[in-house]
Amino acid sequence: MSTIALTQILLNGLALGAAYALIALGFVIVLNAAGAVNFAQGELVMAGGFAAIALAPLIGEATALPGLFLLPLVMGLMGLVGAGFAWLAYFPVRKRHQVAVFVSTIAAGLVLQHLANALFGAAPRAGPPLITGDSLSIGAFSVSLQQIAVMVCAALLISGTGLFLGRTQTGRRMRAVAQDPEMAAAIGIRPKRMITLSFALAIALAGAAGLLLSNQFFVSPNDGGLFMLKAYIAVTIGGWGRLDGAVIGALLIGIFETLVAALASYLVAEALLYAVLLVMLVFRPSGLLPERARARV
Amino acid sequence: MFPKSAAVALAALLVSSLTAKAETIPVLVPITGFLSLEGTAQRNGAVLAIERYGKDLDLDAEVTDTGTSPEGAVTALRRALEDKPSAAVASMLGTQMLAMLPIAGRAGVPLLTVSGTAKITEIGIPWVFRFFPGDSVVKVAQARYAVEELGAKRPALLYQTTAYGQSGAEHLRRIMQDLGAPLVFEEAIDISVKDMLPALTRMQEAKPDLILLHLHSGSTALVIRQARDQNIALPILAGSAMHQPTTAALLEPQQLGGVCAESASSPISEPEGPVEDFTAEYRARFGTEPDAFALAQYDGASMLIAAKNAGARTATEVRDWLASNSYDGLAMTYKSDGKGNMAHDALIVCYDGESAVPAIKRRYENVSGVK
Numbered sequence: 001m002s003t004i005a006l007t008q009i010l011l012n013g014l015a016l017g018a019a020y021a022l023i024a025l026g027f028v029i030v031l032n033a034a035g036a037v038n039f040a041q042g043e044l045v046m047a048g049g050f051a052a053i054a055l056a057p058l059i060g061e062a063t064a065l066p067g068l069f070l071l072p073l074v075m076g077l078m079g080l081v082g083a084g085f086a087w088l089a090y091f092p093v094r095k096r097h098q099v100a101v102f103v104s105t106i107a108a109g110l111v112l113q114h115l116a117n118a119l120f121g122a123a124p125r126a127g128p129p130l131i132t133g134d135s136l137s138i139g140a141f142s143v144s145l146q147q148i149a150v151m152v153c154a155a156l157l158i159s160g161t162g163l164f165l166g167r168t169q170t171g172r173r174m175r176a177v178a179q180d181p182e183m184a185a186a187i188g189i190r191p192k193r194m195i196t197l198s199f200a201l202a203i204a205l206a207g208a209a210g211l212l213l214s215n216q217f218f219v220s221p222n223d224g225g226l227f228m229l230k231a232y233i234a235v236t237i238g239g240w241g242r243l244d245g246a247v248i249g250a251l252l253i254g255i256f257e258t259l260v261a262a263l264a265s266y267l268v269a270e271a272l273l274y275a276v277l278l279v280m281l282v283f284r285p286s287g288l289l290p291e292r293a294r295a296r297v
Numbered sequence: 298m299f300p301k302s303a304a305v306a307l308a309a310l311l312v313s314s315l316t317a318k319a320e321t322i323p324v325l326v327p328i329t330g331f332l333s334l335e336g337t338a339q340r341n342g343a344v345l346a347i348e349r350y351g352k353d354l355d356l357d358a359e360v361t362d363t364g365t366s367p368e369g370a371v372t373a374l375r376r377a378l379e380d381k382p383s384a385a386v387a388s389m390l391g392t393q394m395l396a397m398l399p400i401a402g403r404a405g406v407p408l409l410t411v412s413g414t415a416k417i418t419e420i421g422i423p424w425v426f427r428f429f430p431g432d433s434v435v436k437v438a439q440a441r442y443a444v445e446e447l448g449a450k451r452p453a454l455l456y457q458t459t460a461y462g463q464s465g466a467e468h469l470r471r472i473m474q475d476l477g478a479p480l481v482f483e484e485a486i487d488i489s490v491k492d493m494l495p496a497l498t499r500m501q502e503a504k505p506d507l508i509l510l511h512l513h514s515g516s517t518a519l520v521i522r523q524a525r526d527q528n529i530a531l532p533i534l535a536g537s538a539m540h541q542p543t544t545a546a547l548l549e550p551q552q553l554g555g556v557c558a559e560s561a562s563s564p565i566s567e568p569e570g571p572v573e574d575f576t577a578e579y580r581a582r583f584g585t586e587p588d589a590f591a592l593a594q595y596d597g598a599s600m601l602i603a604a605k606n607a608g609a610r611t612a613t614e615v616r617d618w619l620a621s622n623s624y625d626g627l628a629m630t631y632k633s634d635g636k637g638n639m640a641h642d643a644l645i646v647c648y649d650g651e652s653a654v655p656a657i658k659r660r661y662e663n664v665s666g667v668k
Binding site for chain 1: 328329330331333334336337458484485486487489490491492494495496498499502514515518519526527528541543544546547585
């Protein structure tokens, strides 16, 4: 395999991993805030893709950056969906048995899937491109402008999320609630508000991932399961509860899958990925970056 | 006394005739899950035929979503069998059909399907009728067109890991070998794979002169798009998923240049005649374009109604009628080969790179020599 081909494959893996990282990041934000796994995260990615398709006519073809203009709109809309999601699928059941929370999120995910099927039909659809234009060629090396845009957007969103959670007062409050809700409440922070905000942020990121993936890889109502699985594996590999771990785990999955598929086959890549996951669970269950101890669903 | 009892009997007869339930034909198809696109087309075709031709017989269609698991299909079938139907329209997903067939066989209810999986008519259960040409027909057409018309000598094959994909790949592998153009590369692709570049890169190293595809809709579009993005200009001869208007809608017309596909029919490619009427009615009823699966199931349900019009009432009578008669449908003439394979024609459509509507390039009639 030539160096050029290998570089192109690695870039593809990195772009896919970057989008997975956004999904995994949202997954961990909810995990930390609510102490529960949001099994609808994949369907919310799918919903973000369809939201982009539904909102695309607002932008029309007048701009060369249709997806980039849509990104804040989609994130805003999905943020609102996230806040609603918290009040519909999490708060009503959070004091019941832990199983109730994940059953509730699974149910919400299925509702989203069927809703998308009813509204948009079963066929895969292509979302708006982030930027117009096909590819950038340097000699024999050709790289898709969409891929570059996806990677840049994902990097900015991941960095922005890190800065927001680490450097702003609201972000610190969200982290305080994630670490110890009772203590946070004792010092005047409103846990419900912070948890709602966490859901909004996580689902806005899922929506962004949906938009980023929808043009190159299409979107269909049944895509949720795949995204959820990737996020789950990324978080398990990276480290439960760690934002940086989730991002690293997702990037590793993207590159690993693409590279092994290119050198051997998709079946080998898939089998090896799950084998690595099993090894991780046996020998390093806390992931690459150790988890901060806390009971979770 | 007599007039009173006669009046009571008459009243009972009237009440029973007024409350008599129309016969319901169960339509058990995957409306959700990875095959929902094709399953929805199958449902639409069956429903349209029953609505159009079943009125006089007081027939009604009851649709149940089978999802994509064999368990979902079995549950749906068991529930449907409680009403003792004379026939059922059943899933196009091969794994679901393989799970449903023993149950339908024991209950003695014929299943009408458009599943392409070869095995469903090879396991010796005489209660299945397939109205879409199986792999033994369409893969012959695909392979012959590749060799005879496109001059392929070194074909590469990308196929889905599902039962559908493996069945088609097995046929293509054998037929291409027999035609003197053995595969130089093949790769199985899971339905969840989004990035096709690894397979395309390894495929190029084998230096093929044609790409054969046997994939579902989304994967077909992803391969074509990513191949064209990588400036791979090889001709592509795809499976029936490519003829679906929704698949073509995912691609730019110029990306479709050099792309052909096998299919049982292509309703949108026929500008006049009864198929055009069907297309117009389908568009008006469902707000979407029909594909070959919809037309095949429409023909299948129409043949069921023809059986009933000919006097077949019970499930056994329907089975016997379907097994022993031929029917001139819109897509082709259907006749059982003794195993329940009713469709024996295939065609090849090609895109010109300017339009998303393909043109019919070649018809292969009576491939299995049954008619």
